[in-house]
Amino acid sequence: MHIPAEAKGLNMTQANSGFLKRIRTRLAPSLFAPPILAFLPALTLATFWFGGEAALLWVALGVPLIFAALGAFAQNGRNATPRDNVTGLMLREGFELELELVAKDCENSGLRSSLYFIEIDDYKDLTIREGQAASDHVMQTCGERIASTLRNGDTVARIGDSKFAVCLTPVLQLDLESCVQMAGRMQAAVEGPISLDGSTIYTSCSIGFCLNSRAPSSQPSDWSQATNAALSEAQQSGPSGIRVYSSDMHVRTSTRTNLRDEAAEALETGQIVPWFQPQISTDTGKVTGFEALARWMHPVRGMVPPAKFLPVLRDAGLMERLSQVMLYHSLTALNAWDSAGFKIPSVGVNFATQELRNPNLAENIKWELERFNLPAERLSVEILETVMTDQPDDVVTRNIAALSDLGCQIELDDFGTGHASISGVRRFNIARIKIDRSFVMRSDQDPEQQKMIAAILTMAERLDLETLAEGVETAGEHALLSQLGCGHVQGFGIGRPMPFDQTLDWITAHEAKLQDAPEIGRQGS
Numbered sequence: 001m002h003i004p005a006e007a008k009g010l011n012m013t014q015a016n017s018g019f020l021k022r023i024r025t026r027l028a029p030s031l032f033a034p035p036i037l038a039f040l041p042a043l044t045l046a047t048f049w050f051g052g053e054a055a056l057l058w059v060a061l062g063v064p065l066i067f068a069a070l071g072a073f074a075q076n077g078r079n080a081t082p083r084d085n086v087t088g089l090m091l092r093e094g095f096e097l098e099l100e101l102v103a104k105d106c107e108n109s110g111l112r113s114s115l116y117f118i119e120i121d122d123y124k125d126l127t128i129r130e131g132q133a134a135s136d137h138v139m140q141t142c143g144e145r146i147a148s149t150l151r152n153g154d155t156v157a158r159i160g161d162s163k164f165a166v167c168l169t170p171v172l173q174l175d176l177e178s179c180v181q182m183a184g185r186m187q188a189a190v191e192g193p194i195s196l197d198g199s200t201i202y203t204s205c206s207i208g209f210c211l212n213s214r215a216p217s218s219q220p221s222d223w224s225q226a227t228n229a230a231l232s233e234a235q236q237s238g239p240s241g242i243r244v245y246s247s248d249m250h251v252r253t254s255t256r257t258n259l260r261d262e263a264a265e266a267l268e269t270g271q272i273v274p275w276f277q278p279q280i281s282t283d284t285g286k287v288t289g290f291e292a293l294a295r296w297m298h299p300v301r302g303m304v305p306p307a308k309f310l311p312v313l314r315d316a317g318l319m320e321r322l323s324q325v326m327l328y329h330s331l332t333a334l335n336a337w338d339s340a341g342f343k344i345p346s347v348g349v350n351f352a353t354q355e356l357r358n359p360n361l362a363e364n365i366k367w368e369l370e371r372f373n374l375p376a377e378r379l380s381v382e383i384l385e386t387v388m389t390d391q392p393d394d395v396v397t398r399n400i401a402a403l404s405d406l407g408c409q410i411e412l413d414d415f416g417t418g419h420a421s422i423s424g425v426r427r428f429n430i431a432r433i434k435i436d437r438s439f440v441m442r443s444d445q446d447p448e449q450q451k452m453i454a455a456i457l458t459m460a461e462r463l464d465l466e467t468l469a470e471g472v473e474t475a476g477e478h479a480l481l482s483q484l485g486c487g488h489v490q491g492f493g494i495g496r497p498m499p500f501d502q503t504l505d506w507i508t509a510h511e512a513k514l515q516d517a518p519e520i521g522r523q524g525s
Contacts, residue, residue, distance in 0.1 A: 084158045086136045087143035095157035095165050096220065102155075102167055103220045106212045111170035114179045115223055116209040117231040118146065118186060121239045122438070123162030125414075126203070129438070134196055138203060145189035149182070174211065176244065183207045183242045191240065193446060200448040202441040206234040210245035236305045238492065263296070263312050267321055272296045272309070274329045275497035276347070278506065279468060279490040282482035285514050287507060289380065291348040291490065292330045293497045294322060314354065323355045327365065331372040331379070333500050342507050348380035348411060356383065357395050362402035369406075376407030382434070384413050397428075404429040414470075415456065425463065433460055435486070437471020444476030450484070457485050 081094035090098070102113050120126075120142060127135040139158070146164055147156050153169035166186070168174070190205045208231030215223040229249040234241035266272045274292035281288050296304040313322055330347045337344045355361060369376055381403050404410050412425065415433040425433070435456055443449040453469070460467045469481045472491030481489055495506060 084143075087140050087158050089143050089147070089164075090155070090157035092157065092159040092165075095155065095159060095167070096224075098155045098157075099167055099220045099224065102170060103212065103218060103223060105170050107218045109170065111172060112174035112211065112213060113170045114168045114174060114182070114209055114211045115227045116166040116168075116183065116186070116207060117159075117227050118164040118166065118190065118205050118207050119160075119231060119235065120162040120190070121204045121206060121235075125438075126201075130196065130201070134201075137196060138194055138201070141194050142190045142203065142205070145192070146186050149185045149189050176211065179209055179211060179244065180242070183209055187240065187242065193442070199452075200446055201438070202446075202449075204239040204441070206231060206239070206241045208232065208234045208243050208245065214245055216247075232305075235307070236303055238496075259309070260312050260316050262298070263309050264316060264318060266296055266298070266309075267313075267318060267325055271298060272322065272325065273499075274326050274333075274349075275499055276333065276503050277490060277497040278495040278503075278510070279348075279488050280494055280510075281488055282478070282486055287342075287344060287510060288488055289344060289346040289348060290333070290503065291382070292326050292333075292350075294326060295497065295499075314352075319352060319354045320358060323349070323351060324364075326350075327368055327379075329500070331368060331374060333503070334374055334378055335372055336500070337503075337507075340504055342504070344507075346378045346380045346409060348382050350382045350384075350413065352384065353396065356399050358399070359395050361399045362406060365403065365408070366406055377409060380409040380411050380432075382411045382413045383428075400428050404431075411468075422459070422463070425465070430465060432466035432468055432488075434490075435467065435469045437491070440469050440471045440477055440481070440491070441473075442477075444474065444480045450480065453481070453486070454484055461485070 081097075082091050083089060084091055099115070105111060106113055120138070123135065126138065139162070143156070143158060143164065146166065150156060150166065151169065155167045155169075157165045159165045168182070187205055187207055191203060193200045193202060208227055208229070210223060210227040210230055212218075212223060215226050217223075226245040226249070230243045230245040233249060234243040237243070263272070272294055275295040276290040276292060278287055279289045279291065280286060294306055294310065296306075296309050298304050313319055326349050330349050334344065334347055351361075358364075365379070365381075366376075369379065381400075383400065400410060409431040410429055412428075412430045412433045414436045433456070435453065439449060439452050439456070441449070443453055457467055466488070467486045468488040468490060469477075469486045470490050472478050472481065472489045473493040475493065477491075478489055478493060495510075498506060
């Protein structure tokens with residue numbers, strides 16, 4: 001077959017261009033590194049020694065031309081890629097360009113790489129609680145720690161307010177186990193203690209990753225979407241989740257429909273129901289209640305995280321309907337536990353500000369309690385600390401007072417994050433405060449955390465308030481809280497949220513364990 005001379009010339013040009021690009025990619029980082037550049041003075045002296053002034057002139061002219069051909073000046077422009085002002089890391093735009101290069105390199109050479117997305121858990125709550133400056137410090141520290149776990153040539157960037165991205169430099173051998181270990185190292189680095197204004201705080205992060213060999217295609221966009229799907233799965237599993245992309249995630253995330261309409265329908269068809277997380281006494285170990293937490297089991301998407309569907313319901317004005325559904329199922333659960341012979345003192349239902357503004361709220365709850373023939377003290381009404389600090393209107397104040405007068409237990413959720421005043425605690429007749437998980441995390445290892453918890457418990461004791469610690473995940477945290485005098489605990493270390501039908505078996509198994517369990521003594525006892 002005859003090939004025109006112009007086409008031959010074009011193909012030759014493209015081949016030369018590709019050859020030069022590969023040389024720049026492979027050799028330039030080494031040739032322009034500081035150890036190599038250190039030999040330039042020696043090269044200059046040697047040239048003059050052996051070749052005289054003429055040779056020195058040729059080196060003086062030739063070296064810059066070689067540097068230009070290999071992209072030294074382009075390297076300098078590349079280093080000028082816009083950086084994040086807080087962390088100093090590359091931003092999303094620069095990272096996407098790097099990802100394209102890595103994807104092409106892997107496709108052409110058969111090398112392997114892996115893409116990671118790391119998101120700091122509860123970042124918005126951290127910003128509200130500590131302020132933007134503190135959040136910036138946390139992100140800067142996390143960025144430095146992630147970078148410290150990587151190899152030379154790996155790329156790290158900040159691609160969102162609370163989100164980092166890491167792309168490993170292509171290598172010949174890279175298996176799933178190595179990638180999981182890398183994710184574990186990054187997570188361990190991020191979750192170490194962070195000093196902040198004389199105190200110590202802890203953060204957790206969720207990580208999703210995808211090997212290029214597992215991505216739906218060789219396109220960088222598909223690789224990125226797959227990694228994002230893995231991150232979503234990790235976040236659904238709770239704090240500190242790690243997930244690798246698999247093809248079934250792609251099936252679940254490929255369908256995009258109107259989430260608002262689906263959520264509204266889910267409320268009416270029973271897809272959104274409470275899951276119950278147990279609360280136990282630190283004195284006796286017995287179950288003292290359950291908290292009802294909204295969960296959506298979608299027939300196609302699977303478990304939809306509350307962080308996704310609750311804002312949708314809020315925007316659609318469906319939070320009151322959600323409250324009705326949660327209350328109905330919670331009171332039904334209380335009757336079912338009674339019928340099964342289990343003595344569960346109370347169930348906690350969360351009420352946000354939007355529901356508390358309903359002037360008929362107290363009457364509606366009273367009617368429901370009478371309908372189920374249950375005393376009011378078996379319903380714990382949980383309100384966020386921000387309800388007290390946002391200067392609530394008279395309707396909110398009257399509703400909380402009416403529910404307290406009715407006999408419901410008023411609980412202050414996420415205590416310590418909203419700067420509630422002592423006078424507010426007394427005005428709203430709070431019966432129990434729930435210590436936020438940010439104070440509980442690593443409390444058995446960190447003396448500063450212990451001081452904060454001790455201060456909260458001392459205040460609660462003086463005000464004659466019950467206490468419950470959220471987010472208890474380890475036996476050490478459980479033991480410490482018991483010794484410090486916290487009355488109740490709740491968290492993954494005690495029991496994860498579960499559908500109602502699983503609570504019966506869980507209670508039976510827990511009570512069986514209590515028969516031989518040693519009692520944990522408190523300080524001073």
